[in-house]
Amino acid sequence: MTHPAYAALSATFTRLYRLGHLSAIAGWDQATMMPPKGNAARGAALAELQVLMHQTLTDPKLRSALDAAQTEALDAFEQASLREMRRAWDAANSLPESLVEAQSLATSKAEHAWRTQRPANDWAGFLENWGPVVALARQEAQLLSQARGISPYDALMDKYEPGMRSADIERLFAEIKTWLPGLIRAVRERQANEPARVPQGPFPVERQRALGLAVMQRLGFDFEGGRLDVSTHPFCGGVPEDVRVTTRYTEDDFTRSLMGIIHETGHARYEQNLPRAWVHLPVGQARSMGIHESQSLAFEMQLGRHPGFLAHLAPLLREHLGAQPALEPENLARLYTRVEPGLIRVDADELTYPAHIILRFEIERALIDGEIEAADVPALWDEKMRAYLDLDTRGNFRDGCMQDIHWPLGAFGYFPSYTLGALYAAQWFAAMRRETPELDRQIAAGELQTVFDWLHTHIWSQASLWPTETLVRRATDEALNPAHFRAHLEQRYLHA
Amino acid sequence: MTHPAYAALSATFTRLYRLGHLSAIAGWDQATMMPPKGNAARGAALAELQVLMHQTLTDPKLRSALDAAQTEALDAFEQASLREMRRAWDAANSLPESLVEAQSLATSKAEHAWRTQRPANDWAGFLENWGPVVALARQEAQLLSQARGISPYDALMDKYEPGMRSADIERLFAEIKTWLPGLIRAVRERQANEPARVPQGPFPVERQRALGLAVMQRLGFDFEGGRLDVSTHPFCGGVPEDVRVTTRYTEDDFTRSLMGIIHETGHARYEQNLPRAWVHLPVGQARSMGIHESQSLAFEMQLGRHPGFLAHLAPLLREHLGAQPALEPENLARLYTRVEPGLIRVDADELTYPAHIILRFEIERALIDGEIEAADVPALWDEKMRAYLDLDTRGNFRDGCMQDIHWPLGAFGYFPSYTLGALYAAQWFAAMRRETPELDRQIAAGELQTVFDWLHTHIWSQASLWPTETLVRRATDEALNPAHFRAHLEQRYLHA
Structure with a gap:
């Protein structure tokens, strides 16, 4: 040696x-x-x-x-x-x-x-x-x-996002705050005239599970090296050689569990495709949690809520859940792009999600830096939910500051990774569309290989070879740029 | 300190x-x-x-x-x-x-x-x-x-049975050999006139699982501290605080899976009831493999094949599997006490099981002490299967000396623990009957607390406090005595 x-x-x-x-x-x-x-x-x-x-x-x-x-x-x-x-x-x-x-x-x-x-x-x-x-x-x-x-x-x-500082996050979040509230208002006005039918259950757990497995299969999850199970708080765990995805089911609504499975499958494919020859070394492991979330959100938001992808998914839904008007492609797309402020982060739509993150970031930063105490959190939560999403959370701890597993687990500093992930994911798809102008037609035809190949080449196979900023530049020829996120949202929610 | x-x-x-x-x-x-x-x-x-x-x-x-x-x-x-x-x-x-x-x-x-x-x-x-x-x-x-x-x-x-020597085993096995072949003959003659109906499946896996859970519950398994799952080779694993029992199902026959679950529940209750205050020290752990098997066999053989217990189980079987004549109490007892020499140890009945163990003990002792070589094993196997069970195994290595996982794993010296367990279990129940003459009426009434209390007091709570021989003497006022096993078999198979 x-x-x-x-x-x-x-x-x-x-x-x-x-x-x-x-x-x-x-x-x-x-x-x-x-x-x-x-x-x-x-x-x-x-x-x-x-x-x-x-x-x-x-x-x-x-x-x-x-x-x-x-x-x-x-x-x-x-x-x-x-x-x-x-x-x-x-x-x-x-x-x-x-x-x-x-x-x-x-x-x-x-x-x-x-x-x-x-x-x-x-x-x-x-x-x-x-x-x-x-x-x-x-x-x-x-x-x-x-x-x-x-x-x-x-x-x-x-620990979660090497090299990222709260000054960077503040700048990004401040930029988002300048246009997102207006966009949300405009989209909600538009959607008021486009009601979505709510699918009528019950949807038996076993059928939902079979549907979830079929969708994971279509998204390239390797079942020889992983499983799908149930947990209170869905996650993607296990090890790269044996990836454990979890979800939770409610019989009256399949939509959240299904989209949760698509989200976790994005994490899972990153793990399953890390370079096997050096996965046992830190350099062979996932780059950061923001990059990890960029994979789950590439699957859930960019791909999973893509009208073309949903149209392609519709026959699978009918096969597993039975036919009903609410499962027709156009209605599915409306359901999954419906913008509506809600209490629960993991159920939030693509537009209101950043508000949930900004709120948590502001609270946990103050908490860790000693500006507030743990007992102050509910009041601050109520105040910010009112300000950002105009919702009343007073007395509702369950759907308020107790809703996430991160805080009981002590994972402070993680939340910004979700919105970083959404920004990265939009940037990946912008790069893909530059390289493959027919990308959206491919997705609508159920051809996802271009997406998988791009992610494999630029993200999965690169593991931690490069610092995050270098990884992003090598993949997209520019630094992290929130303009792609804004353009994506405006394209999908205003101009489509 | x-x-x-x-x-x-x-x-x-x-x-x-x-x-x-x-x-x-x-x-x-x-x-x-x-x-x-x-x-x-x-x-x-x-x-x-x-x-x-x-x-x-x-x-x-x-x-x-x-x-x-x-x-x-x-x-x-x-x-x-x-x-x-x-x-x-x-x-x-x-x-x-x-x-x-x-x-x-x-x-x-x-x-x-x-x-x-x-x-x-x-x-x-x-x-x-x-x-x-x-x-x-x-x-x-x-x-x-x-x-x-x-x-x-x-x-x-x-390693498996501290303090036990092959001279002891030989003495025990020699004693068993004097009466067991005659008993098997007598029982088989008697049973020739008492045919048992074979239950007609299919028995869906989910129903069998629900039945297994109900029986475990009745046997006192603590589901707050354990689970039932499926594996190719059934076992009782996990840790005392979280005991993991497994079984395997075939839809055409529920009887083996059910009795397997009862067997593993015996192991499980031992583990679940080891003294929690010192379970983290060697003295707080199970005494030996023979004592462990005495718990699984106390559940499977003494209790599980007890006609009174089976009669009490019959309504539960009907409830989960539907009614049919083969599930009537008398037929259940016939099914579960049927004596028939067979090639496979794990499928053997209570009477022919010791022959499988004696044969393996004799062969592996000669092998380890250098009296024979590995290549000599099949011929010796054929000879002993002919002598002990009158079966021809020539050329059938698969169902002969290759059937158990123990030998490829190099676990020589383990097999005697199975028959020691059967002898101990019979001795425990003999002691229980001396203390509680109405024991069999209790069992037939579904009152199992006397059995559980006795095992808890004398075995589970004692862990490894005493050398095995002391444990046995403290529990039953005598050393290991195979007469109880003989009396149990004669009572159940000839005189009942």
């Missing part, structure tokens, strides 16, 4: 990848299969593994190996690989083991209790567990902030 | 318990949920965890702690706990890592090939992989034999 330090690092990160596999599968099981009395032992086992992985990442030998590898004659790939290893090392070495363990235990407890507290609208009960989660996240943010010389909130956001 | 060495040991074994949790859940997932392309990554992840646990157990600090704890003023419980820790330590530290690794590779190869060689009846192909498995098992047995001062085969058996 000509690069012994790099080789030693590769061996260590391969070990970490394998331990991470167990964490991912046990985590999936916890959300989908585990009976309630298993939770304490599961939490303890996962925390033990976290500690172990943290010990591996903080072993002084690893620092020496990183330094030694820096002096080896590495090729471009190995240099990128080393950069991502150092990023993982930095993240772990900025935090003491006691904090990592305390966070694992506190979030596991809060998330598990949240599952019953949310339906019970039990804010007081939730706050009891969530207070410690917030306090620990602030400690983490402080430590990372000192290590990186960036603000506490930025330090958390950097 | 007044006993620092013992406290340090407890912390280490708690860590091992938590890592074992992840191994158990990932192993369950592999057998029940995992899609095929996940297997290589799962194997690598589980192997990584095994290495890690082995390193923990072979850390020199652990030996010092064990020695230091020996000099601490431990109470009786801590002494028992220390004894079981040392047992776990011995097992890991008696073998060089090179042998452990060679065995892992050889058995993984043999077992993987066996999956296709068995259906193909390919003994020659199997022998190629199995020769090395046997050779390595002999090396292991030699090393353990020297370390413990017992025979090589005994050293392997001791």
Whole structure:
């Protein structure tokens, strides 16, 4: 071996990848299969593994190996690989083991209790567990902030979206705020004259599941390397070799579950198509959560709500759910492009979704930076929901600040990734249309290979080879540009 | 802490318990949920965890702690706990890592090939992989034999049934051989005049599953701390806090799946009722495989095939599967007590099952002690099947010596645990009947609490507090006594 330090690092990160596999599968099981009395032992086992992985990442030998590898004659790939290893090392070495363990235990407890507290609208009960989660996240943010010389909130956001700062996010969100409210008003006026029929259920769970599987198949999900199951909060988990997608069903409405499955299938295809030869190294893993969301939103928003795609999907819906006027192509397109402010982020339409993110970003940044306390969140939530979407959420914690799994899990700094993902996704499709002017006709004909090939070439196969900004420039010849998102929305909602 | 060495040991074994949790859940997932392309990554992840646990157990600090704890003023419980820790330590530290690794590779190869060689009846192909498995098992047995001062085969058996020696097994089996063949003949003559109706399917999987869940509920399985799923080879896995029972269904026959579920529920209740306060230490875990099988067989054989229990189950069967004459109580009892020599161990009835075990014990002991070679096994198998069950197995390797997973996996010394379990189970019920003469009337009335309470008091709650022989004496006031098994069989099959 000509690069012994790099080789030693590769061996260590391969070990970490394998331990991470167990964490991912046990985590999936916890959300989908585990009976309630298993939770304490599961939490303890996962925390033990976290500690172990943290010990591996903080072993002084690893620092020496990183330094030694820096002096080896590495090729471009190995240099990128080393950069991502150092990023993982930095993240772990900025935090003491006691904090990592305390966070694992506190979030596991809060998330598990949240599952019953949310339906019970039990804010007081939730706050009891969530207070410690917030306090620990602030400690983490402080430590990372000192290590990186960036603000506490930025330090958390950097875990999900490397290189992105809240100043960037503020600039993007400020720009969006200048035109989105007007666009929403214009679209709602237009749609007032175009009522959509509501599909009449019940839609039995087994039929919805069969439909979901058929749609996943059409979207290229590899069932030899993954599954579809049920969890309270849908997610895409597991490992690249075995991707676990989840959804939830209600018998009176299939539309949300179906679009949720399409969303998670976007995440899943990214994972399933990461370069298998180096997926065990940080450089072979997904670039960032914003890029990850750009895949799920490419599937859900760009593709899934595309009138041509929906027309092509209509016969599949009739086959699984029976024929009814509401399942005709034109009505499907109206349903899935209906713009209507609502309480629930994951059910939001493409236009009002950014408001949900901006609200969460503003609240969690203030919370982490110490401007507000956990107990202040509901009032702030009510105020911003009134201001941004003109909705009353007072007393409704369940459909308010308790609705997302992110906060009980302590995943502060994640939310901006969703809107970044929507912006990226619009930019990907703008690039695709430049390269393939007949793209929309292809989609309407059910030919999705151009889309998949473009994403495979520019995103999936690139994993973490490049910093995010470079990845975006290589794929689209420009930096992140919110004009594509605006153009996409205006085209679909005003001019189509 | 007044006993620092013992406290340090407890912390280490708690860590091992938590890592074992992840191994158990990932192993369950592999057998029940995992899609095929996940297997290589799962194997690598589980192997990584095994290495890690082995390193923990072979850390020199652990030996010092064990020695230091020996000099601490431990109470009786801590002494028992220390004894079981040392047992776990011995097992890991008696073998060089090179042998452990060679065995892992050889058995993984043999077992993987066996999956296709068995259906193909390919003994020659199997022998190629199995020769090395046997050779390595002999090396292991030699090393353990020297370390413990017992025979090589005994050293392997001791892994599964601590304290049991082949001289004991021989004495037990020799005694059984004096009366069992005559009993089988007598029962078969009697049953020739009592034909059993075969239930007519199909029995839809969903109905069988609902029936299985209802029976588990009746048997006291705690669904808040466990699940029922499907796997190719049924097992009881997971962890005491979250027990995962599996079965397999065929639509034309519900009887095997149902009795399999009852069997695994016996294992499950043992695990679910291990003392929760010390389940994370070796002393809080199941006593031995023989004692474990005594729980599954207490449920399957003593209870599950009890005519009174079956009569009480009959309405439940009718409710889930529909009424038919074959589901009437008397016929159910005939079905589940039918005695008929067959080739396959796992399908054997209560009377012929011991013959399958005696045959395997005699062959594998000779093999490990070097009296025969792997190539001699089929001829010996044919000879013993002819002698014990009057069946011709010549040329039928698939349903002969290749039928079990134990040998390709190198699990020599395990088989006696099955018949020990049957003997123990009969002894438990004899003790219960002495204490509660109305036991059989209770069972027929569906009152199972006396059975559960007895098992809880004498077995489940005792975990590994006592050596097996002490556990048996404390529970039944005598040592293991095969007369109870004989009396049980004669009572049920001749005198009832």
